[in-house]
Amino acid sequence: MRIVNAIAAPSATEPLVRTTVERRNLGPRDVLIEISYAGICHSDIHTVRGEWGSVPYPLTVGHEIVGHVTEVGAEAGKHKVGDRVGVGCMVNSCRDCDNCQAGYEQYCLDGNTGTYASVDRDGTVTQGGYSTHVVVDEDFVLRVPTSIPQEAAAPLLCAGITTYSPLSHWNAGPGKRVAVVGMGGLGHMAVKIAAAMGAEVTVLSQTLSKKADGERFGAAHYYATSDLTTFEALKNSFDLIINTVSAPIDMRSYLGLLRLDGTLVSVGAPPEPLTVPVFALFGNRRSFAGSSIGGIAETQEMLDFCAERGIAPEVEVIDADAVNDAYERVLTSDVRYRFVIDIASLR
Ligand SMILES: [Zn+2]
Ligand SMILES: [Zn+2]
Numbered sequence: 001m002r003i004v005n006a007i008a009a010p011s012a013t014e015p016l017v018r019t020t021v022e023r024r025n026l027g028p029r030d031v032l033i034e035i036s037y038a039g040i041c042h043s044d045i046h047t048v049r050g051e052w053g054s055v056p057y058p059l060t061v062g063h064e065i066v067g068h069v070t071e072v073g074a075e076a077g078k079h080k081v082g083d084r085v086g087v088g089c090m091v092n093s094c095r096d097c098d099n100c101q102a103g104y105e106q107y108c109l110d111g112n113t114g115t116y117a118s119v120d121r122d123g124t125v126t127q128g129g130y131s132t133h134v135v136v137d138e139d140f141v142l143r144v145p146t147s148i149p150q151e152a153a154a155p156l157l158c159a160g161i162t163t164y165s166p167l168s169h170w171n172a173g174p175g176k177r178v179a180v181v182g183m184g185g186l187g188h189m190a191v192k193i194a195a196a197m198g199a200e201v202t203v204l205s206q207t208l209s210k211k212a213d214g215e216r217f218g219a220a221h222y223y224a225t226s227d228l229t230t231f232e233a234l235k236n237s238f239d240l241i242i243n244t245v246s247a248p249i250d251m252r253s254y255l256g257l258l259r260l261d262g263t264l265v266s267v268g269a270p271p272e273p274l275t276v277p278v279f280a281l282f283g284n285r286r287s288f289a290g291s292s293i294g295g296i297a298e299t300q301e302m303l304d305f306c307a308e309r310g311i312a313p314e315v316e317v318i319d320a321d322a323v324n325d326a327y328e329r330v331l332t333s334d335v336r337y338r339f340v341i342d343i344a345s346l347r
Helices: 042-048 150-157 159-169 185-196 211-217 229-233 251-255 278-285 296-309 320-331
Strands: 002-008 017-023 030-039 065-072 084-087 090-092 133-137 177-181 200-205 221-224 238-243 258-266 287-290 315-318 338-342
Touching: 017 133, 030 084, 030 150, 042 320, 065 133, 065 150, 084 150, 090 133, 150 159, 150 185, 150 296, 150 315, 150 338, 159 185, 159 238, 159 296, 177 185, 185 200, 185 211, 185 238, 185 296, 200 211, 211 221, 221 229, 251 258, 251 278, 258 278, 278 287, 315 320, 320 338
Parallel strands: 177 200, 177 238, 200 221, 238 258, 258 287, 315 338
Antiparallel strands: 002 017, 030 065, 030 133, 030 338, 065 084
16 A cells, blocks of 8 residues: 545535645556546535535545656556556446446446545545556556646546537537536636537637637637526527536527427536426427436547547646645636646646
8 A cells, every 4th residue: 555645625614725645555457557647527525514414524525636657566557657547526436237237337337436426346445646656457547648748637527528418419510509507616617618519609608718728729609607698599590408516597498499309418416406497398399308417438539539629628737736726716617617726746
């Protein structure tokens, strides 16, 4: 076992502090990764603050991890020392259930093993990427193309795949009209990816304050949801709406924006259940759906897609000691568009 530097939450109410975490000895199929950058996802904040259920404190979070391989297990063959790699939201699954067999490890029927706050198959609690090193089974390690800057690659491992997967599943592409609700960490990636897929993209944001950015990311149209005429003007317009907002939305208004066979997909999770007016689904044979990250093969596909198209998240790089301030700024949407921790500051 090795002890490595990290930052961790001691409890739900205290700030994150510098500490150490244990990493297991390399198993035959494990890879040791020296981490370069770790993105800050809104889920990290919900988790450390105990808002998504009980948490095994102290806890190190972080599931947008980029670094390079420094050691491989005796039987590991997928990655070699020096490779640039990434780890996203999960580090294991049963590999045996119907969903795992189909490449949907994120929907493992036995529950996937989260990168942090999960009990791994060996009984230990997983600790995330706000840390200098991590040990991960090679099957859950992604190749990160070198054409993507390392710090920008990190948020692809959660924000990127969370938006890529539903866009791909619901066939965003030429001739399709896609709306993205909210233009934060997830939303700005949804805009870039949907535009790169060839869809006609509309941003639905509370105000027009980020309109110039949205257009730069590839949006053809940009509307303020605080302006109620927006919902009248855009009625029956979209094939797909990706909702990245984790606050409750008025389902009747948003469903009304879908054209025939359109789907509203939520990837942001409000704490309270939403009220769905079923009559709004009858019109235009609309659907309401959810989506969670993506499988390992699909995550690799997303990384390769972003490298080919030259798209990457907009990031603000910070030192480890700035994480608590960064959390406050994430909560007030004062970030354009993702904080990424420079892990060199932890060494
Ligand atoms: Zn995340
Ligand atoms: Zn499974």
